């Protein structure tokens with residue numbers, strides 16, 4: 184009987200990690216605090232962080248490394264975005280291509296990716312235990328305590344190897360801090376975000392059409408705040424307004440918000456429509472943006488943090504999930520390199536040296552890259568809302584293309 188791996192968190196990173204461990208021969212169980220997002224009755228109560236997101240070569244390579252067929256099938260649902268389309272307040276839009284050789288990022292449906300990964304786990308007979316929230320971890324006795332919402336009681340679970348993929352407010356990380364000397368850095372940026380929807384247009388025969396070029400990531404940069412929009416397969420766009428909390432707090436009533444939006448985003452107001460804009464503004468949550476760095480990511484041969492649990496970054500570089508998926512690929516390579524064998528039963532109290540070495544190398548080799556990408560994400564925050572509008576930036580882009 185192979186050893187038991189427990190994955191905490193059934194988000195995209197936890198699901199991909201569970202699939203990779205299952206492929207490597209571990210007995211895997213996944214736990215998540217939330218209900219099953221695939222069930223229709225749960226869809227309305229589960230708030231997603233963003234409807235769609237951009238996946239790049241980094242994330243695609245990771246999906247491919249675990250299941251090539253899935254990666255290819257999934258990419259069929261994606262919309263390639265070849266550049267940014269800059270929308271000034273007045274004047275013409277400007278296309279800025281990402282790559283002269285045609286490389287692009289892809290707009291994908293976040294829920295679809297997560298649901299597809301959950302379905303793969305189910306198909307591979309990996310149990311997914313929903314409504315179980317991690318409360319406590321006793322790493323030295325390899326025991327996790329979850330609160331089961333369905334049974335309304337605590338449940339203790341034994342494991343041989345634990346993956347903490349429980350997102351930016353990770354409970355696994357909090358527990359890990361009690362046993363390792365973890366360096367930890369957290370910052371909330373002054374901006375919040377709210378999602379707005381740009382509906383599909385109507386073609387000559389009444390068919391749905393895109394109201395903006397679907398092969399661009401649209402940006403309305405306004406220096407201290409900005410609006411962006413990514414295309415969806417149903418010809419709508421999901422648009423996100425990023426602004427400082429203080430800016431949002433200035434709006435005393437609906438009229439003031441609409442008037443502000445009209446002043447700064449007149450073309451976007453035409454696309455969204457006043458009624459829909461007000462509806463989304465009043466009903467959609469305004470959410471905070473957090474930046475987290477940690478080190479180390481692991482403890483002995485026992486537990487490792489992956490995805491946002493290890494490195495939450497602001498979304499302006501579009502790399503948070505891409506990096507989380509890459510974590511899984513890198514871990515998988517290191518488990519193979521150090522010949523970690525799930526069949527190798529390690530007596531209680533002893534350490535699997537191979538696994539311990541693999542996790543140590545993960546922390547040592549991955550830290551610099553993850554720190555760098557968190558910093559790049561923060562830097563791109565300034566670039567997207569401000570620098571793209573400056574003459575110097577345009578000149579640099581032109582020279583890059585020569």
Ligand code: FAD
Nearest residue numbers: 192194196216236237317349350490491501502503504505
């Ligand atoms: P999550 O998706 O947060 O999943 C964590 C899971 O753990 C959840 O299912 C949760 O229920 C569960 N959980 C939490 N606590 C517990 C507990 N105590 N017990 C049990 N289960 C628990 N990234 C990109 O690559 N490209 C983009 O374009 C992009 N756009 C973004 C836009 C916005 C507005 C934001 C906010 C983020 C964006 N990101 C993007 C980042 C991306 O959303 C995250 O990096 C990604 O969701 C992280 O995945 P994860 O699986 O690590 O964590």
